[in-house]
Amino acid sequence: MALSNVTAGYGEGNVLHNINIEVEQGEIVALVGSNGVGKTTTLRSIMGIIKPKVGSIVFNGQNLGLLPSHKIAITGISYCPEGRELFGNLSVYENLRIGGYLVKNHKNFKSRLEWIYELFPRLYERKSQLSASLSGGEQQMLAMGRALMATPKLMLLDEPSLGLAPILVDNIYEKIREINRSGTSILLVEQNISLALETSGHSYVMEEGQIRLQGKSKELLNNDYIKNAYLGVS
């Protein structure tokens, strides 16, 4: 998937300026940066929630430009939003059911559901519970499970560690690696830069709506600018 020269924003102003990002199949790519620089906006423009004013977004050879969100979902991209955005009025199972809305075959749906329940046993325990009543960690699991139900080729994962205790964060990142191993490419937006750099293969560092730095995550970990500005090491 490639974003090329994407400029986008809400209303009159622009949040993103000339963004170029690539995600190869099977990769975990991280998009890092401080609060409010435009990381979530980037994911939203891929998913069709906002449309780029300039530039193109291509996935598997297909231009996503003018497609509405539900058609973008059909191409194989799924979105796990910042703050989870679960359907609070639906149960755990029903949230997963909507995640699997596009899964036509009943057998596929069932086996996919089983896989999600194996990945996140807590969700199986609470499958009839209202999603609004889950704990923070469980909600994150459900949001991710929901995004995985349609077996996406690419999952856009926005701030999975937000608001979670460190033990839960480790747990979630374990699962993220497992999900990637099972064949799903991931574009990871994460404020916790060291976590993002440790988990991903490639990373892009965003500042004020532009890509400031990019490269192999391992190299970026040793980059002086990154170490000074983001990792608090001098």
Next chain:
Amino acid sequence: MYVYVVQQLINALAYGSVLGLLAVGYTMIYGILGLINFAHGEIFMAGAFACYLLVKALHLPFIIGAVGAVVASILIGLLLYKIVYQPCIKHKAPVLAVFIASFGASLGLKYLFMMFFGDQRRAFPIPEYLTGVHVFGQITVNTRDFVMLIATIIIMVVIAYLIRYTRVGIAMRAVSYNMKIAEVMGVDSIKIVVVAFIIGSALAGVSAVQYGLNFSILYPNMGFTPGLEGFIGAVLGGIGNVPGAMIGGFIIGIGEILFVALLPPSFSAVRPMFVWGLLFLILFLKPTGLFRPNVKYEGIWGE
């Protein structure tokens, strides 16, 4: 006295069905689109007229008339959607504009029918086989009320099942809660909106037949009071909540008939007090209604 109350209760169930069916239509549209379809009462009225025309003018059997009522309601509902609501959605019209458009559609339809049919009350066609009564001890039940009540209960069970367990029903509830995220999951929200209009309008058509059989009249302004009371029933049941709307509609309908029945005749002018008084009480004590609303933000005007 007791017999009188039970008798009234039986009669009240018929009006309760009318309102319950209308309430579901209001609640579905509000849940998904966040707008009150003020013209829903006119969809109801159009259904009644369709049945009337099919039976009285074309001399078709009543069954055809009843089905025709449902079909006509669906068609008028879809027409309303295409002409009034779809443009509003497309151009992201502000709430007030939608409000006005909706109200305008209601007036437009009402006066259109008044232009063609005049505003006199007409007799709703009641087929021979539904004019009987069943007598249980001291209680008399009209056959037609009985039949319509059974039909309504069956319909409501089917709708409740649909909303609760089917892919489309769960999608409707998801879209009510968060349309954007539902779309991200692959749900075509426009299709869901159309489904809601079709179901809501169809129920209004059934309600119209029910009303016609029970009250035996039809006239262009007939949708005003049942529409309003149906809407209040939807609010009572938690807006956006379909089973809640069914129950809310029944409570308003039964409550109003019982209220009138138990009221001394000299106080009959006070009849509208019940519904308005109840609405005031609801908004005062429990603005979100008896049951959980099915929208993301529980206030009518969003956050």
